[in-house]
Amino acid sequence: GDSVTQMEGPVTLSEEAFLTINCTYTATGYPSLFWYVQYPGEGLQLLLKATKADDKGSNKGFEATYRKETTSFHLEKGSVQVSDSAVYFCALRGGYSTLTFGKGTMLLVSP
Amino acid sequence: DADVTQTPRNRITKTGKRIMLECSQTKGHDRMYWYRQDPGLGLQLIYYSFDVKDINKGEISDGYSVSRQAQAKFSLSLESAIPNQTALYFCATSETSGRANEQFFGPGTRLTVL
Numbered sequence: 001g002d003s004v005t006q007m008e009g010p011v012t013l014s015e016e017a018f019l020t021i022n023c024t025y026t027a028t029g030y031p032s033l034f035w036y037v038q039y040p041g042e043g044l045q046l047l048l049k050a051t052k053a054d055d056k057g058s059n060k061g062f063e064a065t066y067r068k069e070t071t072s073f074h075l076e077k078g079s080v081q082v083s084d085s086a087v088y089f090c091a092l093r094g095g096y097s098t099l100t101f102g103k104g105t106m107l108l109v110s111p
Numbered sequence: 112d113a114d115v116t117q118t119p120r121n122r123i124t125k126t127g128k129r130i131m132l133e134c135s136q137t138k139g140h141d142r143m144y145w146y147r148q149d150p151g152l153g154l155q156l157i158y159y160s161f162d163v164k165d166i167n168k169g170e171i172s173d174g175y176s177v178s179r180q181a182q183a184k185f186s187l188s189l190e191s192a193i194p195n196q197t198a199l200y201f202c203a204t205s206e207t208s209g210r211a212n213e214q215f216f217g218p219g220t221r222l223t224v225l
Binding site: 034042043044045046049089093097098099101102103104 | 153212
């Protein structure tokens with residue numbers, strides 16, 4: 001079945017540091033890929049998405065590129081802010097139109 | 112007003128009690144989902160519904176049931192709650208079709224079973 005593996009956290013960074021959160025997936029066919037973010041006490045909200053190989057999703061300074069050859073969708077940001085502290089979830093949408101989530105990675109950014 | 116609402120937001124109950132969590136949406140979406148979130152486990156799909164007459168089990172449906180009362184309402188029931196059902200529960204909605212359709216999440220219900 002479909003699965004998503006993402007790096008365990010917490011990831012602890014200082015403000016303005018570079019961020020990478022790794023995500024790899026296993027799926028049949030050609031899934032769509034998503035990054036969701038969960039701020040403390042809130043539900044999940046879509047951060048960015050990509051629907052086919054080599055697509056790059058981007059939003060709020062975050063980027064991720066759909067790499068079919070490495071089955072990866074790593075999340076990056078060039079300069080993190082304290083307000084980026086949250087839990088980040090990688091997810092894929094497979095053949096049944098449901099989402100399969102990774103376990104989430106907590107990001108903590110200090111001033 | 113929020114597009115996806117969940118009630119209650121917090122609930123403490125006792126083992127063996129029946130409990131219902133409710134979800135309402137004003138987005139006009141046909142598809143609705145229930146997930147549970149446990150620390151370190153991500154989100155796991157409990158049930159999903161593609162329309163009022165189409166309800167499907169997710170990966171962890173045992174011990175749960177659902178009711179789709181209308182396009183806008185999707186309820187999750189625990190017939191006899193047990194402590195390992197203590198978790199954060201999320202409802203979500205999405206449009207009918209499209210590879211890139213995102214899911215929109217409610218704020219969550221924190222359930223504690225003593």
